[in-house]
Amino acid sequence: GENVEQHPSTLSVQEGDSAVIKCTYSDSASNYFPWYKQELGKRPQLIIDIRSNVGEKKDQRIAVTLNKTAKHFSLHITETQPEDSAVYFCAASVGGTSYGKLTFGQGTILTVHP
Amino acid sequence: GAVVSQHPSRVICKSGTSVKIECRSLDFQATTMFWYRQFPKQSLMLMATSNEGSKATYEQGVEKDKFLINHASLTLSTLTVTSAHPEDSSFYICSAQEPGRPGYFGPGTRLTVL
Numbered sequence: 001g002e003n004v005e006q007h008p009s010t011l012s013v014q015e016g017d018s019a020v021i022k023c024t025y026s027d028s029a030s031n032y033f034p035w036y037k038q039e040l041g042k043r044p045q046l047i048i049d050i051r052s053n054v055g056e057k058k059d060q061r062i063a064v065t066l067n068k069t070a071k072h073f074s075l076h077i078t079e080t081q082p083e084d085s086a087v088y089f090c091a092a093s094v095g096g097t098s099y100g101k102l103t104f105g106q107g108t109i110l111t112v113h114p
Numbered sequence: 115g116a117v118v119s120q121h122p123s124r125v126i127c128k129s130g131t132s133v134k135i136e137c138r139s140l141d142f143q144a145t146t147m148f149w150y151r152q153f154p155k156q157s158l159m160l161m162a163t164s165n166e167g168s169k170a171t172y173e174q175g176v177e178k179d180k181f182l183i184n185h186a187s188l189t190l191s192t193l194t195v196t197s198a199h200p201e202d203s204s205f206y207i208c209s210a211q212e213p214g215r216p217g218y219f220g221p222g223t224r225l226t227v228l
Contacts, residue, residue: 001174032216034216041205041222041224042221042222043207043219043220043222044158044207044219045219046216049216089157089158101160101163102148102158102160102209102217103160104157104158105157106157107156107157
Protein backbone atom coordinates (compact mmCIF):
# COMPACT_ATOMS: atom_id res chain seq x y z
CA GLY A 1 0.00 0.00 0.00
CA GLU A 2 0.86 3.67 -0.05
CA ASN A 3 3.48 5.02 2.39
CA VAL A 4 3.88 8.76 2.98
CA GLU A 5 6.91 10.17 4.75
CA GLN A 6 6.84 13.74 6.06
CA HIS A 7 9.68 15.97 7.26
CA PRO A 8 10.48 17.75 9.46
CA SER A 9 8.50 16.56 12.47
CA THR A 10 8.84 19.98 14.09
CA LEU A 11 9.54 23.37 12.56
CA SER A 12 10.08 26.62 14.39
CA VAL A 13 10.24 29.93 12.52
CA GLN A 14 10.06 33.62 13.25
CA GLU A 15 7.02 35.57 12.19
CA GLY A 16 7.43 36.72 8.60
CA ASP A 17 9.78 33.90 7.64
CA SER A 18 8.89 31.14 5.20
CA ALA A 19 8.19 27.54 6.19
CA VAL A 20 8.63 24.49 3.99
CA ILE A 21 7.37 20.99 4.74
CA LYS A 22 8.25 18.07 2.51
CA CYS A 23 6.60 14.73 1.82
CA THR A 24 7.46 11.70 -0.24
CA TYR A 25 5.11 8.95 -1.33
CA SER A 26 5.65 5.43 -2.57
CA ASP A 27 2.69 4.56 -4.82
CA SER A 28 3.16 5.91 -8.33
CA ALA A 29 -0.60 5.54 -8.87
CA SER A 30 -1.34 8.27 -6.32
CA ASN A 31 -2.54 11.41 -8.02
CA TYR A 32 -4.18 13.53 -5.37
CA PHE A 33 -2.14 15.30 -2.70
CA PRO A 34 -3.91 17.42 -0.09
CA TRP A 35 -2.44 19.33 2.82
CA TYR A 36 -4.27 19.73 6.12
CA LYS A 37 -3.88 22.02 9.07
CA GLN A 38 -5.02 20.65 12.41
CA GLU A 39 -5.35 22.60 15.61
CA LEU A 40 -5.41 20.79 18.93
CA GLY A 41 -8.56 18.74 19.39
CA LYS A 42 -10.09 19.84 16.12
CA ARG A 43 -10.73 18.33 12.73
CA PRO A 44 -8.12 18.52 9.96
CA GLN A 45 -8.80 21.49 7.74
CA LEU A 46 -7.95 21.28 4.04
CA ILE A 47 -5.70 24.20 3.17
CA ILE A 48 -4.56 23.33 -0.34
CA ASP A 49 -4.44 20.35 -2.65
CA ILE A 50 -2.86 19.40 -5.95
CA ARG A 51 -3.52 16.83 -8.63
CA SER A 52 -0.72 15.04 -10.40
CA ASN A 53 -1.34 16.78 -13.72
CA VAL A 54 -0.23 20.05 -12.11
CA GLY A 55 3.27 20.90 -10.89
CA GLU A 56 2.47 23.84 -8.66
CA LYS A 57 -0.52 25.52 -7.11
CA LYS A 58 -0.69 28.70 -5.10
CA ASP A 59 -3.31 30.27 -2.86
CA GLN A 60 -2.24 33.55 -1.31
CA ARG A 61 0.56 32.73 1.17
CA ILE A 62 0.35 29.00 0.62
CA ALA A 63 1.78 27.01 -2.27
CA VAL A 64 2.26 23.35 -3.03
CA THR A 65 4.74 21.88 -5.50
CA LEU A 66 4.72 18.36 -6.86
CA ASN A 67 7.49 16.37 -8.49
CA LYS A 68 5.79 13.24 -9.78
CA THR A 69 8.99 11.75 -11.13
CA ALA A 70 10.68 11.94 -7.76
CA LYS A 71 7.43 11.23 -5.91
CA HIS A 72 7.64 14.15 -3.57
CA PHE A 73 5.58 17.22 -2.84
CA SER A 74 6.08 20.21 -0.62
CA LEU A 75 4.09 22.84 1.21
CA HIS A 76 5.39 26.40 1.24
CA ILE A 77 4.03 29.02 3.59
CA THR A 78 5.34 32.55 3.12
CA GLU A 79 5.12 35.49 5.50
CA THR A 80 4.23 33.21 8.37
CA GLN A 81 2.01 34.50 11.15
CA PRO A 82 1.52 33.21 14.72
CA GLU A 83 -1.92 31.91 13.75
CA ASP A 84 -0.22 29.58 11.27
CA SER A 85 1.03 27.60 14.28
CA ALA A 86 -0.56 24.15 14.14
CA VAL A 87 0.11 20.59 13.04
CA TYR A 88 0.29 20.15 9.28
CA PHE A 89 -0.33 16.85 7.54
CA CYS A 90 0.32 15.87 3.97
CA ALA A 91 -1.63 13.03 2.42
CA ALA A 92 -1.84 11.06 -0.78
CA SER A 93 -4.51 9.07 -2.52
CA VAL A 94 -5.49 7.63 -5.83
CA GLY A 95 -8.08 10.09 -7.11
CA GLY A 96 -11.29 9.54 -8.96
CA THR A 97 -13.98 8.24 -6.64
CA SER A 98 -11.44 7.39 -3.97
CA TYR A 99 -10.46 10.94 -3.08
CA GLY A 100 -11.10 10.31 0.57
CA LYS A 101 -9.05 7.18 1.17
CA LEU A 102 -6.06 9.12 2.31
CA THR A 103 -2.70 7.97 3.55
CA PHE A 104 -1.30 10.63 5.85
CA GLY A 105 2.22 11.67 6.63
CA GLN A 106 3.37 11.74 10.23
CA GLY A 107 2.68 15.44 10.69
CA THR A 108 4.76 18.57 11.26
CA ILE A 109 4.32 20.76 14.31
CA LEU A 110 4.82 24.31 13.06
CA THR A 111 5.49 27.02 15.61
CA VAL A 112 5.62 30.64 14.48
CA HIS A 113 7.20 32.92 17.06
CA PRO A 114 6.00 36.54 17.18
CA GLY B 115 -19.15 24.56 2.21
CA ALA B 116 -20.11 21.00 3.01
CA VAL B 117 -20.98 20.28 6.64
CA VAL B 118 -20.27 17.04 8.44
CA SER B 119 -21.25 16.48 12.05
CA GLN B 120 -20.29 13.84 14.57
CA HIS B 121 -22.00 12.85 17.76
CA PRO B 122 -21.02 12.68 20.51
CA SER B 123 -18.06 15.05 20.52
CA ARG B 124 -16.60 13.28 23.52
CA VAL B 125 -17.54 10.18 25.48
CA ILE B 126 -16.19 8.47 28.55
CA CYS B 127 -17.14 4.87 29.15
CA LYS B 128 -16.20 1.93 31.31
CA SER B 129 -14.10 -0.91 30.01
CA GLY B 130 -16.22 -3.61 28.41
CA THR B 131 -19.05 -1.37 27.27
CA SER B 132 -19.93 -0.47 23.70
CA VAL B 133 -19.97 3.02 22.27
CA LYS B 134 -21.70 4.26 19.13
CA ILE B 135 -20.43 7.26 17.18
CA GLU B 136 -22.56 8.91 14.51
CA CYS B 137 -21.32 10.76 11.46
CA ARG B 138 -23.77 12.81 9.42
CA SER B 139 -23.45 14.75 6.21
CA LEU B 140 -25.83 17.67 6.67
CA ASP B 141 -26.06 19.24 3.24
CA PHE B 142 -24.97 16.61 0.76
CA GLN B 143 -25.34 12.91 0.09
CA ALA B 144 -22.28 10.96 1.14
CA THR B 145 -21.98 7.82 -0.92
CA THR B 146 -18.74 7.00 0.86
CA MET B 147 -17.76 7.44 4.47
CA PHE B 148 -14.27 6.93 5.86
CA TRP B 149 -13.41 6.35 9.49
CA TYR B 150 -10.03 7.41 10.84
CA ARG B 151 -8.43 7.03 14.23
CA GLN B 152 -5.88 9.42 15.67
CA PHE B 153 -3.89 8.67 18.82
CA PRO B 154 -2.43 11.60 20.75
CA LYS B 155 0.36 13.38 18.92
CA GLN B 156 0.10 10.95 16.03
CA SER B 157 -1.21 10.98 12.51
CA LEU B 158 -4.58 9.89 11.20
CA MET B 159 -4.90 6.23 10.33
CA LEU B 160 -7.66 4.96 8.10
CA MET B 161 -9.73 2.27 9.78
CA ALA B 162 -12.35 1.47 7.20
CA THR B 163 -14.24 2.63 4.14
CA SER B 164 -17.97 2.25 3.84
CA ASN B 165 -20.21 2.73 0.86
CA GLU B 166 -23.90 3.28 1.38
CA GLY B 167 -25.76 -0.01 1.43
CA SER B 168 -22.61 -2.15 1.35
CA LYS B 169 -20.40 -3.80 3.92
CA ALA B 170 -17.46 -1.77 5.08
CA THR B 171 -13.95 -2.51 3.89
CA TYR B 172 -11.51 -2.60 6.77
CA GLU B 173 -7.83 -1.75 6.65
CA GLN B 174 -5.29 -4.37 7.61
CA GLY B 175 -5.03 -4.79 11.34
CA VAL B 176 -8.46 -3.33 12.14
CA GLU B 177 -10.81 -5.85 13.74
CA LYS B 178 -14.13 -5.73 11.95
CA ASP B 179 -15.94 -7.49 14.80
CA LYS B 180 -14.71 -4.87 17.25
CA PHE B 181 -15.33 -1.79 15.14
CA LEU B 182 -18.76 -2.19 13.61
CA ILE B 183 -19.56 0.21 10.81
CA ASN B 184 -22.99 0.81 9.39
CA HIS B 185 -23.76 3.10 6.46
CA ALA B 186 -27.48 2.63 6.09
CA SER B 187 -28.28 5.95 4.44
CA LEU B 188 -26.60 8.57 2.28
CA THR B 189 -26.33 10.95 5.21
CA LEU B 190 -25.50 8.72 8.16
CA SER B 191 -22.75 6.30 9.08
CA THR B 192 -22.14 4.86 12.53
CA LEU B 193 -19.07 3.37 14.15
CA THR B 194 -19.65 1.15 17.16
CA VAL B 195 -16.70 0.27 19.32
CA THR B 196 -17.68 -2.99 20.98
CA SER B 197 -16.31 -4.14 24.32
CA ALA B 198 -14.14 -1.06 24.53
CA HIS B 199 -10.85 -1.19 26.41
CA PRO B 200 -8.46 1.57 27.48
CA GLU B 201 -6.28 0.98 24.42
CA ASP B 202 -9.26 1.98 22.26
CA SER B 203 -9.13 5.47 23.73
CA SER B 204 -8.50 7.76 20.79
CA PHE B 205 -9.86 10.53 18.58
CA TYR B 206 -12.19 9.07 15.97
CA ILE B 207 -12.85 11.17 12.86
CA CYS B 208 -15.13 10.45 9.95
CA SER B 209 -14.84 11.81 6.44
CA ALA B 210 -17.89 12.01 4.25
CA GLN B 211 -17.56 12.07 0.49
CA GLU B 212 -19.84 12.64 -2.44
CA PRO B 213 -18.83 11.26 -5.83
CA GLY B 214 -16.00 13.05 -7.57
CA ARG B 215 -15.18 15.36 -4.68
CA PRO B 216 -12.72 15.21 -1.79
CA GLY B 217 -14.07 14.06 1.53
CA TYR B 218 -15.04 16.44 4.33
CA PHE B 219 -13.99 15.66 7.86
CA GLY B 220 -16.31 15.63 10.83
CA PRO B 221 -15.25 17.39 14.03
CA GLY B 222 -14.14 14.16 15.65
CA THR B 223 -15.15 12.19 18.74
CA ARG B 224 -12.83 11.88 21.72
CA LEU B 225 -13.30 8.43 23.28
CA THR B 226 -11.89 7.73 26.72
CA VAL B 227 -12.24 4.21 28.09
CA LEU B 228 -11.68 3.88 31.82
